[in-house]
Amino acid sequence: MQPTEAKASNIKKPVNKSRSIPLCRREPYFSEEMEEKQKAKDRILYLLKMQGGQSATELAEQLQVSPMAVRQHLQALLADGLVSYQEQRRPIGRPVKLWQLTPASTPLFPDTHQDLMVDFLKNFETLFGKDALERVLAERTHHQIQSYQQQVSAAPGEEESEVSQETRLGQIVTKLAQIRSEEGYMAEAIFQSDGSWLLVENHCPIRGAAIACGQFCRSELEVFKTLFGPQVYVERSEHIIQGDRRCAYKISLNSQG
Structure with a gap:
């Protein structure tokens, strides 16, 4: 069964106060690569909102991208303060990082004024x-x-x-x-x-x-x-x-x- 692609239309684009350029703006200096990265971040935020704590591997399977690519996006979201993680021990192997949204992500979703x-x-x-x-x-x-x-x-x-x-x-x-x-x-x-x-x-x-x-x-x-x-x-x-x-x-x- 092919994993379904997440839809992130309900997510507002976050504004990163630590950077001089808001992520929500789409000026000419944004390349197509930067646009695609933002879309991937939006899909990750959507999945975490809908499903709760997820590992990078679980997110990668649903987004049909590599776990490494997801980890890169998660690190960027972590730097923005929008996600955090907890380590969960498994019977075999290393502890797994379960990623989740932080309260700072709440304004990215509908607030009905x-x-x-x-x-x-x-x-x-x-x-x-x-x-x-x-x-x-x-x-x-x-x-x-x-x-x-x-x-x-x-x-x-x-x-x-x-x-x-x-x-x-x-x-x-x-x-x-x-x-x-x-x-x-x-x-x-x-x-x-x-x-x-x-x-x-x-x-x-x-x-x-x-x-x-x-x-x-x-x-x-x-x-x-x-x-x-x-x-x-x-x-x-x-x-x-x-x-x-x-x-x-x-x-x-x-x-x-």
Whole structure:
């Protein structure tokens, strides 16, 4: 099976403050070789965002380039402060370096104008009070649930009763991951060996707002639980705000959970 090539369209070009020329600029003095190197770095950043810690060899296999070339790019990203590594011991051979993103890489991904949102939330609460803010966010949650319910409804000509609960659960999780990706969460639906699903959000485009107002995260869990209904178990197992690399939700039929 041929490894798929990573797509890095969601990554903003980093600005290296230690250099006089921002990497995001494309002036005539940039050669084609320099352009290709930047594209390779973007793909590496994308893979680390989507998959977490990876060795140079694992990245090279997915990018279909040599491990040496990947190591050169990783060293440049390390110098820029965008990645770091931890050594992992293996039963045989030398310890392996697992590369991961640093917090400095966060601005390279969609942020949904979070600074503006944070200021708005603070000003709204100051002017109208906490109760009013909670009512506004509750209304947002209500509309979000309605929107998601419409989007994950059965396909035209297909009755929900025609498919098993397990199949229908997979359809909804997969569709929800697609919706959340369109909203900037870089989401994935991953089927687990025990029959459950893992909804993974590799990026939080409203991270600043979520830190300023915890109700965003509480509402997100409420939205998912309401969307799947009482027959489905939904649990947040990883949380970016708590220091995890990603947000992840375990989703299963109650008989499985």
